[in-house]
Amino acid sequence: MKKRTVIIMTSFLLFGCGPKVSNETPTTESLMIGGPSGNELAQEQVFRKNNGSDPGTLDPHRAEGVPASNVLRDLYEGLVSEAANGDYIPGVAESWSISEDGKTYRFKIREEAIWSNGDRVVAEDFVFSLRRSVDPKTLSNYSSMLYPIKNARDVVLGKLPTDMLSVSAENEKTLVIELEEPTPYFISLLTHSTTYPVHPPSVKEYGTSFTRPENMISNGAFTLKDWRIQDYILLERNEKYWDNPSTTLSQVYYYPLDNPDASLRRYRANELDFTDTTPSEQLPWIKKNLKDELKITPYFGSYYYGFNNSKPPFKDNPELRMALSLAVNRTIITDIVLGAGQIPAFTFVPPVKQYQGKQPEWAKLTQEEREGLARELYTKAGYSDANPLSIEIIYNTSENHKRVALAVTSMWKKVLGVETKLRNQEWKVFLETRRLQEETEVFRGGWIGDYDDPYTFSELLHSENEMNHSGYASEEYDALLRSASLRPAGKERTNDLLQAEQVMLNDMPVIPLYFYVSQHLIKPWVFGLEGNVMDHHYSKYVKILKTETLISE
């Protein structure tokens, strides 16, 4: 294979890296991107992304998972949108105001916002859509996302009719939403697909088939041109979109390749411009050969090991839980076992915007000191070399999870003498085991925030949350969360959440291990994407630059 040197002539660079020109002497072929000016566009504005898998549906209210969200972000536009760097910007709502108590939002709908068939987007469309989203008949998996809206919970649970949802249209251009409590992250929820508008006449006419390419009317920067299941999803520029002049791409392809190796091969064959992730075994090779195209960004996700706090040996045994947490050398896991730039985690909530979790005191100790402390606590909990703890880690089948589990096992063995068994289960089996909390002792957990607020993590450990698989139940923690949810955005709320996290870190119901990073391979001619903590990327910001192959001596 010929070695290619990529000369990147653009003055702006993707993902915040500085401009860089590399030119190795013995090469004869090189790529010039963007022509002499560095920003000349390619004739064909087609962007080809691997999306990891097929969305189950393109109905924004019933959709679930990252692949669906990626496509829907291009097809639809909610009240609020995001800039390339993840900042919130006006979407269909050109402006909004929030009442003093933080519970009433008044949105001004953009005059020029129209559906792809030419109909105007009006406030009533949002009333229809939000009601549909919480309607139990819609069978939405994600309707609980809308619980902050007044009466939403009771509507979802079937206790109230949908028209009791506190969303109303004052006139064509004014939408009013009332909330149960001041919910400072409400604006970020409005970028989630459960809050997107759907075109009422086509939903009424076609039912669930309104998502078919021939039926779909959308209001985003792109429209659905074709969906070949397991083959590709093709989006086409929406000429009717209000901000269409800013769009450059004419088409976007989403491929559902679930095999990262296959995805890498197609990327190398120039059949993909963007990969959803990288194969972990190939990471060293990629770092060596595709260094400039590998974009790694902190991602709003947390990887942890949960204890079953409702059963012995971990029930009412904070010393033991703490000992096991202290004995884990997180840096070895992030740097040696994984090696993609993951961040060692000493808190549960990944850093986001204004929120930076406060690391516990022991995080400042050296690993040896932590291990000494761990041994003390282990002995205090009643275990010793003669009477070692014997437990089982359960995780869903995956090479990476296995490697982490093996590393943790050997650390526990070395530092404390713990006997650990490993058990892997197929994904759905694992989910059931974990949910039932009957067999689990230590289980793998991972969570990607639904919106960029610490609360999306904090609530996971609330005693009544259905995702609290550790069975952690702390009155103090619950009370602090309750207090935070009653406060508007600001220092006091952040303090409540920080304090709650401290309570939890003292109890150690789960061991935070590392914070995720997003890993993409992006071709040098793709311009306009920026890394952001939610890993949200809108194709409307993308431009494909011209590439020329230069032959030189």
Place this chain on the structure above:
Amino acid sequence: MSNFRFVIGRFLGAIPTLLILICLAFLLVKSAPGGPFDFERSLPEEVEANLRAAYNLDDPVYLQLFKYIGDLLQGDFGPSFQYRDYTVTELIATGFPVSLRLGTAAIFLALIFGSIIGSVAALNQNSKLDYSVMFFGMIGISIPNFVMAPLLVLFFSIGLKALPAGGYNGGDFYHMVLPVVSLALPQMAYIARLTRGSMIEVLSSNFVRTAKAQGLPTRSILLKHVLKPTLLPVVSYLGPATAAIITGSVVVEQIFGLPGLGRYFVQGALNRDYTLVMGVVVFYGCLIILFNLIVDTLYGFIDPRIKQNR
């Protein structure tokens, strides 16, 4: 007439086989731990109850089974759990043509080249040509698809940039070359070995010796007398091979990102998409029964002795 009766008989015989297949598969699928509504984000209880009710999952299993068979008899495979806006019938209708195209192309390639290579080897028995052909045949059988396909991609797509590394693109020639070749290679190798073995046996049989003694030209001996009996074991292998190749192209479909039926099967199982898995099982079941029937019928045409013994 006897042929017709034979076919009808086999068709009727297939019904209990299919019924047993459906019942077993249904019970197995239902007994797998984890369900279609287990997600990373657990559903609130009431929401899950709604979903279960919508898909009739709260009925006892035997009732669900009866209802499923009832729907099947009306040609309704039910809605998919995973592809929520599509019915299983629609999914099979989009996936099967891809698998069929891939499979038939591969089996034809394997049959034509396999039998030619095998015959050439047999006619040059124990020569260098024979040994080298059989050596490659052995390699072809032993290297699995998931090794061969990425190697082909690495060489032809990334290295030479001559062929696409994946994608279906409506099944055009260029996109099908690598998948078809990687699917065909092991079968081709097997057919080559089968043909060689069979032909060597036929060549040493009495009627060939007689034909030679009568002074018939070699060409006519081969075409008129040797070819037919040589292909008998190949034909009987073709039935299961075609079924296997069409139903078993999962790995190749995965590697090349082809939208075939095999991927539905795997993903349906992983997602506990009960109706999709059942749909594919029933469909595959019918297909395999059909292929075996075709081969048995063909067999009778090639070798009249078999017809008499029926």
